[in-house]
Amino acid sequence: GDSVTQMEGPVTLSEEAFLTINCTYTATGYPSLFWYVQYPGEGLQLLLKATKADDKGSNKGFEATYRKETTSFHLEKGSVQVSDSAVYFCALSDQFQNSGNTPLVFGKGTRLSVIA
Amino acid sequence: NAGVTQTPKFQVLKTGQSMTLQCAQDMNHNSMYWYRQDPGMGLRLIYYSASEGTTDKGEVPNGYNVSRLNKREFSLRLESAAPSQTSVYFCASSANYGYTFGSGTRLTVV
Numbered sequence: 359g360d361s362v363t364q365m366e367g368p369v370t371l372s373e374e375a376f377l378t379i380n381c382t383y384t385a386t387g388y389p390s391l392f393w394y395v396q397y398p399g400e401g402l403q404l405l406l407k408a409t410k411a412d413d414k415g416s417n418k419g420f421e422a423t424y425r426k427e428t429t430s431f432h433l434e435k436g437s438v439q440v441s442d443s444a445v446y447f448c449a450l451s452d453q454f455q456n457s458g459n460t461p462l463v464f465g466k467g468t469r470l471s472v473i474a
Numbered sequence: 475n476a477g478v479t480q481t482p483k484f485q486v487l488k489t490g491q492s493m494t495l496q497c498a499q500d501m502n503h504n505s506m507y508w509y510r511q512d513p514g515m516g517l518r519l520i521y522y523s524a525s526e527g528t529t530d531k532g533e534v535p536n537g538y539n540v541s542r543l544n545k546r547e548f549s550l551r552l553e554s555a556a557p558s559q560t561s562v563y564f565c566a567s568s569a570n571y572g573y574t575f576g577s578g579t580r581l582t583v584v
Contacts (some may be wrong), residue, residue: 390571401564401577402517409571447516451571459505459524459568461532466516 360385364448364465371438371472379433379468381422381448389450391415391424391431392462396445405433405446438472445469476500480565480576487555487583495550495579497565505568506548508532508540510561511578517564523548555583 365380383389393405393415406415411426420435431448448465481496499506504525509517509532519532521540529540537559539551548567552559560583565576 392573394575402575404573407571451573461507461519461522462517462566462573463519464509464516466514 360389360450360452360463362448362450362463362465364446364468366466366468368469368471371470373440373472373474374437375472377433377435377438377442377470379446379448379470381431381433381465383429383431383448383450385429385450385452387452389452391422392449392451393420393422393431393433394447394449394464396447396467398444402447438470440472440474443470443472478565478567478574478576480563480579482579483577485579485581487552487581489556489583491555492551492553493555493581494552495563495565495581496547497549497576498547499567499574500546501567501569501574502545503567503569503574504545506542507566507568508538508548508550509564509566510534511564512561520550520563555581557583559583 361384363382390409392407394402395405406417408415408424414423422431422433445467447467449462451460478499507522508520511517518534523529523542526545541549563579
């Protein structure tokens with residue numbers, strides 16, 4: 359079945375450091391890929407997404423590129439802030455099974471702590 | 475525009491008690507989902523409803539039942555709560571790869 363593997367945390371960075379959170383996936387069809395963020399005590403918010411190979415999703419300084427050849431969707435940010443401290447989830451939705459309404463499959467999450 | 479509304483936000487149950495978690499969305503989405511979140515496990519799918527009138531099991535359905543009451547509402551029922559069901563539960567809805575999550579229900583079973 360479909361699966362998502364992301365780097366285990368926690369990840370601790372100093373403010374203004376470069377961030378990479380690795381994410382790889384296995385899917386039977388042609389998935390759409392997502393990054394969600396969860397701030398302490400809150401629900402999940404969509405950070406960015408990409409629906410086909412070579413697409414780049416971006417939002418709030420975060421970027422991720424859909425790499426079909428390496429089945430990856432790594433999250434990057436050039437300069438993190440304390441306010442970026444949160445848990446980040448990589449997820450996929452497999453287009454092959456249905457047209458648009460298949461459940462998201464999540465990775466286990468990566469906790470990021472940014473210190474001033 | 476409320477999005478996805480879950481009630482209650484917090485609940486403590488005794489082992490063996492039953493309860494229903496409520497979820498409603500106002501975005502006219504066809505599909506709705508229930509996930510549970512446990513430390514180090516990410517979000518795991520319990521049940522989902524691709525459209526009104528249909529429900530399907532997810533990865534961890536044991537101990538749960540669901541009802542898609544109408545297009546807006548999708549409830550999750552625990553018939554006999556167990557400590558292993560202590561978790562944070564999220565409801566979500568979707569249309570065209572736009573997934574919206576509720577704020578969660580934190581359930582503790584003692």
